[in-house]
Amino acid sequence: MDKITRSTVDTESLDRLLGLESSKIGFYSEVKQKIQELEAANLGLRTKSRELQAVFDSIGDGVAIYDSSGLVQHRNHVCPRMFPQQTLVGSSCGKLFHPEQESAPESCPVERALKGESVQVSFASQLPGRETRYFDVTVTPIEDNNGKHRALMFLRDVTDRRSQELQLVQAEKMSSIGVLAAGVAHEINNPLSSVAGYAEALLRRLRDEPGLSEDARLAVFQKYLEVIMRETYRCKAIIDSLLSFSRKSDGAAGAVNLNCALQEVLELVRHKSRYERIEIVELLQEDLPPVYGDGAGLRQVFMNLLLNAHQAICGSGVVEISTFVEQGMGVVTIKDSGCGIPPEQLAQIWDPFFTTKSVGQGLGLGLAITYNIIQRQGGEILVDSSQGKGSTFTVRLPLCQP
Secondary structure (H helix, E strand, O other): OHHHHHHHHHHHHHHHHHOHHHHHHHHHHHHHHHHHHHHHHHHHHHHHHHHHHHHHHHOOOEEEEEOOOOEEEEEOOOHHHHOOOOOOOOOEOHHHHOOOOOOOOOOOHHHHHHOOOOEEEEEEEOOOOOOOEEEEEEEEEEEOOOOOEEEEEEEEEOHHHHHHHHHHHHHHHHHHHHHHHHHHHHHHHHHHHHHHHHHHHHHHHHHHOHHHHOOHHHOOHHHHHHHHHHHHHHHHHHHHHHHHHHOOOOOOOEEEOHHHHHHHHHHHHHHHHHHOOEEEEEEEOOOOOOEEEOHHHHHHHHHHHHHHHHHHOOOOEEEEEEEEEEOOEEEEEEEEOOOOOOHHHHHHOOOOOOOOOOOOOOOOOHHHHHHHHHHHOOOEEEEEEEOOOEEEEEEEEEEOOO
16 A cells, blocks of 8 residues: 555656646646637627628628529528528529529529629519519629539519609600690691681671572581681690690699599590490589699599590490599599409509500500609509499599688
8 A cells, every 4th residue: 555655656756757737737728818819709700790781681682692502592582582592501503593493504503603704684573462563683702612602692672663664665665756846736726716717707708698508509508617716626626635734743742633533634535435335424513622633643643543434345335424523522533334453453553564455555654654653742542443334433632722
């Protein structure tokens, strides 16, 4: 026992003599320092990671990163709002850009970026139960340490901008038509004035000279001249309405007589009802107080709604126009006996580019523009429709304050 104790003491003494005990302490101290440095580095990395994630999520566009195999590696919170399934982590780029093709085509922006090319493209998408949306896409390659590429994609919804651009194009087109119509109307007004003036002069001469009025050969002349005068003045009224409609709006709001605005537009569309066997019924309240709005804009609203009502009717039918006051608002209703609107489409009719018309018959901007005009003027527009029974559009606008 004494030998063992003596041996242990000798070993400890030898360790102290050789400095082994201090070496262990130094080693453990160095390891502890390294651990503390790694923990500090990890903390810094976590902080940087949170900062980068915050930046990633603060971007208003959809952002996604595709790995070298074309699969979604990361995405920000905007992507699920645009394409919830197509941008799931692990999803292929084909689900977004070429769902109908199993293999990636050469035009796929992600595949092109994975080859080292920066790409900017635009595309349209219509998911089930949703309107058509338009997107701009920018895809940039990210080179890894091993020489392979990943793809950074920015996805921007430009539907509203595209709508505004097309509305601007439409406005410019209407402006050009207005200038043309003003010139044509001026040229037509001059000969019409001559026709009306000579017809009136002949009619006065027939009335003032007894010899002419007693001539049997001229018995029907008075009737003919009255028809010429009436139709001439009707043409002049149509031209005046056309000039009023084509006048460019300055956006200024003021007092507008709804009945007068409707009458001006009706002069332009009444010929359609005459040739298409559509009866127009007017139920306009007399002494209707004026509303506060943009007269040119409201004429465009009524023109869009009346043309839609006519186009909804196949063959003969009725368009009923009513004006009245309700709860301090001026109200216009335009009711047609046409085909009506399917229930599943009612929520989409105000969307830009949505149309049920055949190609070339419309861009689907009429009701979108109408809705925007009414909203800008502090009013509201509602629709009530039954498929096969017709539709009723109701426009409500604030009355002018006394």
